[in-house]
Structures are given as structure tokens and as C-alpha cells.
Amino acid sequence: MARWQPDARGRLAAAALELFAERGFDQTTVTDIAARAGLDKRTFYRLFGDKREALFSGSDQLETILVKAIAEAGAAPFDTVVAAYRRVAEEVFAGRLDSVRVRQTIIESSPELQERELRKTVSLAAAVAAALRAKGVGETAATLAAESGSTVFRVAFAQWVAPGNETSLADLIAEAAAELRAVTSP
Amino acid sequence: MARWQPDARGRLAAAALELFAERGFDQTTVTDIAARAGLDKRTFYRLFGDKREALFSGSDQLETILVKAIAEAGAAPFDTVVAAYRRVAEEVFAGRLDSVRVRQTIIESSPELQERELRKTVSLAAAVAAALRAKGVGETAATLAAESGSTVFRVAFAQWVAPGNETSLADLIAEAAAELRAVTSP
Numbered sequence: 511m512a513r514w515q516p517d518a519r520g521r522l523a524a525a526a527l528e529l530f531a532e533r534g535f536d537q538t539t540v541t542d543i544a545a546r547a548g549l550d551k552r553t554f555y556r557l558f559g560d561k562r563e564a565l566f567s568g569s570d571q572l573e574t575i576l577v578k579a580i581a582e583a584g585a586a587p588f589d590t591v592v593a594a595y596r597r598v599a600e601e602v603f604a605g606r607l608d609s610v611r612v613r614q615t616i617i618e619s620s621p622e623l624q625e626r627e628l629r630k631t632v633s634l635a636a637a638v639a640a641a642l643r644a645k646g647v648g649e650t651a652a653t654l655a656a657e658s659g660s661t662v663f664r665v666a667f668a669q670w671v672a673p674g675n676e677t678s679l680a681d682l683i684a685e686a687a688a689e690l691r692a693v694t695s696p
Numbered sequence: 697m698a699r700w701q702p703d704a705r706g707r708l709a710a711a712a713l714e715l716f717a718e719r720g721f722d723q724t725t726v727t728d729i730a731a732r733a734g735l736d737k738r739t740f741y742r743l744f745g746d747k748r749e750a751l752f753s754g755s756d757q758l759e760t761i762l763v764k765a766i767a768e769a770g771a772a773p774f775d776t777v778v779a780a781y782r783r784v785a786e787e788v789f790a791g792r793l794d795s796v797r798v799r800q801t802i803i804e805s806s807p808e809l810q811e812r813e814l815r816k817t818v819s820l821a822a823a824v825a826a827a828l829r830a831k832g833v834g835e836t837a838a839t840l841a842a843e844s845g846s847t848v849f850r851v852a853f854a855q856w857v858a859p860g861n862e863t864s865l866a867d868l869i870a871e872a873a874a875e876l877r878a879v880t881s882p
Contacts, residue, residue, distance in 0.1 A: 586879075587879055588879050625811060628814060628815070629811075629814070632814065650851060650855075650872065650875055651875060651878075651879050653847075653851055654847060654851060654872070654875055654879045654880075655879050657850075657851075658847060658876065658880055661839075661840060661843040661847065662840075664843075665836060665840060665843075669836075686836065686840070689836055689837060689840055690840045691880050691881065691882060692837075693773055693774050693841050694840075694844055694876060694877050695877065695881060696877060
């Protein structure tokens with residue numbers, strides 16, 4: 511089945527999102543997901559470690575964009591991180607609010623998925639800190655800038671997916687960064 | 697066995713720490729822990745949900761001190777949170793570096809324990825944010841101050857347990873808070 515597979519990864523991720531939303535995460539099997547995508551189970555396992563991973567297929571892309579944006583930037587560490595998250599907002603999330611909301615609802619329905627999301631957040635902040643260090647930012651400053659950027663992104667993201675919101679994620683990131691500065695300024 | 701139990705909770709936590717350090721987390725059973733503490737398994741399960749919890753018995757105390765310190769403080773949100781963590785440093789951690797280092801080594805040996813620690817950190821930050829909101833701090837400012845305080849504490853804690861460190865946790869928290877301010881200032 512399906513020897514020619516344009517974007518098998520994207521099709522499987524989309525099928526997983528649909529099925530988790532329709533039936534619930536626990537009630538969906540890898541066989542169901544593969545069938546919905548018109549592919550087989552073996553293809554699924556070649557591309558994803560497990561059922562949960564199908565919901566986190568974007569996070570490698572996110573890390574790649576963040577790390578690249580940081581490597582290219584010339585500003586102070588925290589500004590660099592905030593600008594990198596705004597680039598992610600524009601390149602990954604803009605125009606996708608509906609499907610991101612569906613995904614968030616699925617994640618909130620399962621402690622197992624919440625845990626995976628939490629671990630992805632931690633490893634993303636670690637990658638950002640490493641990218642800053644690679645530019646010569648000191649050990650502690652790199653961690654603090656990366657963690658502060660992660661906080662700003664999480665706060666802005668929660669506001670973005672909240673019911674009734676119409677502000678763009680990039681603008682919410684800029685606002686949360688300004689508010690973090692205000693909150694921590696002496 | 698042991699009908700009279702002065703601080704059964706503390707004895708079980710100490711026995712768990714000893715045994716995890718001696719034999720490893722996976723190789724230690726609840727029966728072993730109870731026996732080392734001179735108590736029975738039933739007493740263990742009355743006080744802890746599972747084997748992992750014996751290593752996190754201090755985190756309720758930590759939350760209580762933090763929330764109380766925040767309720768009593770009169771300063772700006774981030775200052776309040778930093779001061780609360782410094783109080784925790786003095787009331788919970790001062791003079792306990794050796795056993796805290798043992799505990800950290802155990803946690804780092806097990807993904808299961810790392811995950812539990814991560815979840816405790818997240819729920820502690822949520823409790824801090826709630827305590828700030830209860831004082832009238834706005835929704836977003838409360839989250840940002842709580843998360844920034846959590847970042848400062850984690851950075852300072854990692855420096856405190858690192859080999860060769862001789863600075864107190866309270867001082868490291870003050871230094872990390874000053875560096876976070878410097879990193880995020882425009």
C-alpha cells in the first residue's frame with residue numbers, strides 16, 4: 511500500500527489530529543491513524559516513535575526555526591529569543607489557530623499528552639540556551655534568557671488559543687515580553 | 697509494628713533516600729523502605745502515594761512556606777517571589793547540601809523521577825501565581841512573576857548543588873534574580 515508517499519508525515523499527523531478529536535486519544539489506534547491516512551502501520555512507525563508523537567510532529571520544525579533565528583540574530587540575548595519566537599509565530603502558527611485549538615483540547619484531555627508537551631517545552635528551552643551559548647552568551651545568562659523566552663511564549667500561546675482571542679500570536683509574544691520586562695524591572 | 701510513630705513521614709523519607717542511594721531507585725521496594733524505617737508497608741501507603749513520592753516529601757512544605765511568604769509580603773510581584781524563594785532557601789535547604797546532593801543524584805538516575813520533579817516544579821509555579829493573584833496581582837503579571845521566580849530558583853539550585861560550590865542557596869537566588877533583571881532589561 512502507498513509506495514509513493516508525498517508528505518506521509520504530514521498526512522499521518524493530520525489523520526491523527528482528526529481521529530483524536532473525533533474519538534478521543536485513548537480510543538484511537540495507530541492502525542486507525544494509518545488507515546485514515548491511506549498508509550500502513552509500518553510507515554507510521556518508521557516516522558513516529560509512538561501514537562503521541564503524531565501530535566508533536568511540528569516541534570522539530572519549531573526547534574530548527576528557533577535555533578536558526580538565534581544563530582542569525584545580533585541583538586541582546588532576551589531580545590534575540592523573543593524575536594526568534596515571533597518568527598516561529600509567523601512561520602509555523604499564523605493562520606492555523608483553528609487546528610491548534612483542536613490540538614490543545616486533545617492535549618488537555620490526557621495527562622500522558624500533557625507530560626509529553628511539558629518535556630517538549632523543556633527540551634526546546636535547552637536547545638535555545640545551547641544556541642545562545644554557541645554565540646558566546648555566558649552559561650547563566652543563556653539559561654535565563656532562554657527560560658524567560660519560554661515563559662513569554664507559553665503565556666502568549668495560552669492567550670492566543672483562548673476563546674474569543676483575535677490578536678496574532680506574534681503580537682501577543684511582543685506584549686508578554688514587554689510585560690515580563692515591566693514585572694522584573696526594579 | 698510501631699504503633700507509636702513519631703514523624704513516621706520523616707523516617708520513611710530518610711530511609712527511602714538512604715536505600716535509593718545504596719541500591720538504586722529501581723532496585724528498592726516499598727517493603728525495603730518500610731523495614732529500614734522500622735515501620736510497615738501499610739503505614740508507607742497511608743503517607744505516600746507511591747515509591748517516588750517518598751523522595752518529594754518536602755515539596756508540600758516548600759509550597760506552604762512560599763505561599764505564606766507571598767501572602768505576607770508587600771513588595772512588587774517579582775521581588776515578592778524572589779524573597780519567598782530566599783525564605784525557602786533558609787528554612788528548608790540551609791545546612792542540608794549533602795543530602796540534597798544525594799537526592800539530586802538519585803533523581804538524575806531515573807527518567808520517572810525527573811518527570812515527577814518537573815511536574816512538582818510546574819505545580820509550585822502555579823501555586824505561586826495563584827498566591828499572587830489572591831493579593832490582587834493581575835492574571836498575566838502573576839504568571840510572569842511566578843515563572844520568572846521559578847526560573848531563578850532552578851538556576852540557583854543547579855549552581856548550589858554543583859560540585860565545589862560554597863555559596864549559600866539564598867545568595868545564589870539573589871544573584872540569579874539580579875542577572876535575570878539584567879538579561880531582560882531593555
